[in-house]
Amino acid sequence: MKIILAPMDGLTDVYARELLTRIGGYDLCVTEFLRVTDTLFPSRVFYRRFPELKQNPEIHKQLSHNHPSYSKAIQCHTKSGTPVFLQLLGSDHSAMAENAAKAVQLGAIGIDLNFGCPSKTVNKSDGGASLLKYPEKINQIVSSVRRAVPQDIPVTAKMRLGFNDQSLAHENALAIQDGGANWVTIHARTKKDGYRPPAYWDALAPISDLLDIPVIANGEIWSIDDYFNCRERSTCDSVMLGRGAMVTPNLALQIKQTLNNETVQTLSWQAVTQILENLYGLMLSNPNLKERYIAPRLKLWVKWLMPTYTQAEEIFTQLKLIKDPHQAIKLIKRSR
Numbered sequence: 001m002k003i004i005l006a007p008m009d010g011l012t013d014v015y016a017r018e019l020l021t022r023i024g025g026y027d028l029c030v031t032e033f034l035r036v037t038d039t040l041f042p043s044r045v046f047y048r049r050f051p052e053l054k055q056n057p058e059i060h061k062q063l064s065h066n067h068p069s070y071s072k073a074i075q076c077h078t079k080s081g082t083p084v085f086l087q088l089l090g091s092d093h094s095a096m097a098e099n100a101a102k103a104v105q106l107g108a109i110g111i112d113l114n115f116g117c118p119s120k121t122v123n124k125s126d127g128g129a130s131l132l133k134y135p136e137k138i139n140q141i142v143s144s145v146r147r148a149v150p151q152d153i154p155v156t157a158k159m160r161l162g163f164n165d166q167s168l169a170h171e172n173a174l175a176i177q178d179g180g181a182n183w184v185t186i187h188a189r190t191k192k193d194g195y196r197p198p199a200y201w202d203a204l205a206p207i208s209d210l211l212d213i214p215v216i217a218n219g220e221i222w223s224i225d226d227y228f229n230c231r232e233r234s235t236c237d238s239v240m241l242g243r244g245a246m247v248t249p250n251l252a253l254q255i256k257q258t259l260n261n262e263t264v265q266t267l268s269w270q271a272v273t274q275i276l277e278n279l280y281g282l283m284l285s286n287p288n289l290k291e292r293y294i295a296p297r298l299k300l301w302v303k304w305l306m307p308t309y310t311q312a313e314e315i316f317t318q319l320k321l322i323k324d325p326h327q328a329i330k331l332i333k334r335s336r
């Protein structure tokens, strides 16, 4: 049973991946999508989207040479040791394969392929969810990428149930399996459904039955109860958590604690503000990140926390007017 942190463009960046996996419960993260057109990216593009691809000396120091994850700990893991896969999005199978191969040469330990993005810009150029209309194209992309990277590197895919309807869901899932993917994550909605509840978890059960590779369920898991309902209806043990991870930062840990019959811990507002302080610290220590980006990022996090924490709601009106990151963090700390 695995819990994967969802790729969410503009949300689960390197900082979110670091802070959420530090809380615990996650077995894997997937980067936000890197959009491939028809060119081979220079290394810096991969590093920008996926900083964990660079060596991670802190983890390197923590593990001894004979630790089982020593070699992998250097690259592609968050500092707390959770592996990270790179997600690629695009419709040109050769360019996808070339870029996947380059990412692996740079050290990537897994490649995830995006067949679910609903963005108009992306769909206009036949990337993301629009590919769900063409199972043969999906198959071609998966098999090209599979052939381009060594067998021991997992190639995985993330799809929605369809574009306008679910009629091609089984064909698309089979196209992914036949292309050689190690598993498929299914966001249990069509592109047309967008992000509107409900997620159609029941639709995953027959797909999971049909495929020999694991199916990871995704969509609308906001609580421990949702996890168990999703698991029962989809028949999938493993899940990917998206927005729920931002709203309840320890959701993955809570699910794992429940499964292990341990006491479920709640995360106090005090602890959450410490996470926000760490976020501020991490961003501030990045010499390549302009200071003006820090306050918006803190505001975004606080906004996502509002459904769970009344304190987040209480400070947000004042916080949203602040541009200076130092003042923003002061206000957050004062709310403890």
Ligand SMILES: Cc1cc2nc3c(=O)[nH]c(=O)nc-3n(C[C@H](O)[C@H](O)[C@H](O)COP(=O)(O)O)c2cc1C
Binding pocket: 006, 007, 008, 009, 010, 011, 031, 032, 033, 087, 114, 116, 117, 158, 187, 218, 219, 220, 221, 240, 241, 242, 243, 244
């Ligand atoms: C702001 C935002 C950005 C997203 N970006 C990506 C992305 O880069 N790649 C991807 O495969 N899915 C992306 N998704 C979809 C999520 O990974 C996930 O499938 C979706 O949010 C449903 O899960 P949830 O109901 O748990 O949030 C994004 C979703 C959101 C809300």
